[in-house]
Amino acid sequence: MCTALTLKTPDGYHLFGRNMDLEYTFGQHPIVVPRKFEYIDKISGEMKQTKYAIVGMASVVENHPLFAEAVNEKGLGCAGLNFPAAYWEKEAVEGMENMPPYDLIPWITGNFETIDELRPHLDKVNLVGVPFAENLQLPTLHWIVTDLTGKSIVIEKTKEAFKVYDNPVGVMTNAPSFDWHTTNLSQYMNVIPTQPQARNWSDLELKPIGSGTGAIGLPGDFSSPSRFVRVAFLRAKIVIENKENDGIVQFFHILNNVAMVKGAVITADNKNEITQYTSCMCQEKGLYYYKTYDNNQINVVDMNKVDLDSNEIKIFPYNDTQVFNALN
Numbered sequence: 001m002c003t004a005l006t007l008k009t010p011d012g013y014h015l016f017g018r019n020m021d022l023e024y025t026f027g028q029h030p031i032v033v034p035r036k037f038e039y040i041d042k043i044s045g046e047m048k049q050t051k052y053a054i055v056g057m058a059s060v061v062e063n064h065p066l067f068a069e070a071v072n073e074k075g076l077g078c079a080g081l082n083f084p085a086a087y088w089e090k091e092a093v094e095g096m097e098n099m100p101p102y103d104l105i106p107w108i109t110g111n112f113e114t115i116d117e118l119r120p121h122l123d124k125v126n127l128v129g130v131p132f133a134e135n136l137q138l139p140t141l142h143w144i145v146t147d148l149t150g151k152s153i154v155i156e157k158t159k160e161a162f163k164v165y166d167n168p169v170g171v172m173t174n175a176p177s178f179d180w181h182t183t184n185l186s187q188y189m190n191v192i193p194t195q196p197q198a199r200n201w202s203d204l205e206l207k208p209i210g211s212g213t214g215a216i217g218l219p220g221d222f223s224s225p226s227r228f229v230r231v232a233f234l235r236a237k238i239v240i241e242n243k244e245n246d247g248i249v250q251f252f253h254i255l256n257n258v259a260m261v262k263g264a265v266i267t268a269d270n271k272n273e274i275t276q277y278t279s280c281m282c283q284e285k286g287l288y289y290y291k292t293y294d295n296n297q298i299n300v301v302d303m304n305k306v307d308l309d310s311n312e313i314k315i316f317p318y319n320d321t322q323v324f325n326a327l328n
Helices: 101-111 115-122 178-188 224-237 246-256
Strands: 002-008 014-022 029-033 038-040 047-049 054-061 064-072 077-082 097-099 125-127 141-146 152-157 162-166 199-201 204-206 274-282 287-292 295-302
Touching (some): 002 077, 002 141, 014 077, 014 246, 054 287, 064 101, 064 274, 077 101, 097 101, 101 125, 101 141
Parallel strands (some): 097 125
Antiparallel strands (some): 002 014, 038 047, 064 077, 141 152, 152 162, 199 204, 274 287
16 A cells, blocks of 8 residues: 655645555665666666666665655656556567566656656556566556656556556555546545534534534545545645745645554454555755654655765665654
């Protein structure tokens, strides 16, 4: 599962991030990939090279970054979320941009500055089901992409088609397909953040029994459709004050509202699915913020404090032990 979010602050910054909802960790660390980084294409066996530096959360296997989400130095961001209907082709196709699904994020963030620049190239993308290694299962994913204009798209590959959707709500979760989620939002048009007006039923006047009653009907469970609706509502109604870091604070508050608590979501094989971490990237500044399930302190990595022209991936600690601010 997972929830992704984009948000613009009053002072013009664009934020992008996600909840990573899983019943296991995957060796993740915040990392910075330098410019002109070379990695092996598992389909052709050839070496590929990025153009731009990238910061995000990834596992690094054989010096190959397997990104969950990332943003590049030009502000273009991409995240992959679970999508059970995903389908990968069995063979490379001559003349196409052939790649395994786990390389779509470094290809997008490593080579493009904007969605307008990227979009024509997506027509030639052929996602091929080649596992990275025998012990690593192929992911089933769809992707959200966003840039410094605030524009957002969703990429989905099913057995029927490769589709690119405009994303006017700036939110993505999991199944069903993205167009189903946006259609489903129409069922919640009556949900409001303000108090409803008193109404008469026959001779009885009905009044709100407390604050928050305008949002009655907003789904509260952890399913993908419910998380989509709840985050889309909060994103549309959130108040961000024009003061330093308030956008970051509100961004985490929105995703906290759909975070999975241990014991609340049990998988089919009887494991606890939890929000392993929540991330937020400032696309203009190249800052990667994150907190984990076991550590509510917000950590930050500044890609501009790293040598972006080096030839090595910079791996940062995944701080998962709670830090307390002692007041006496």
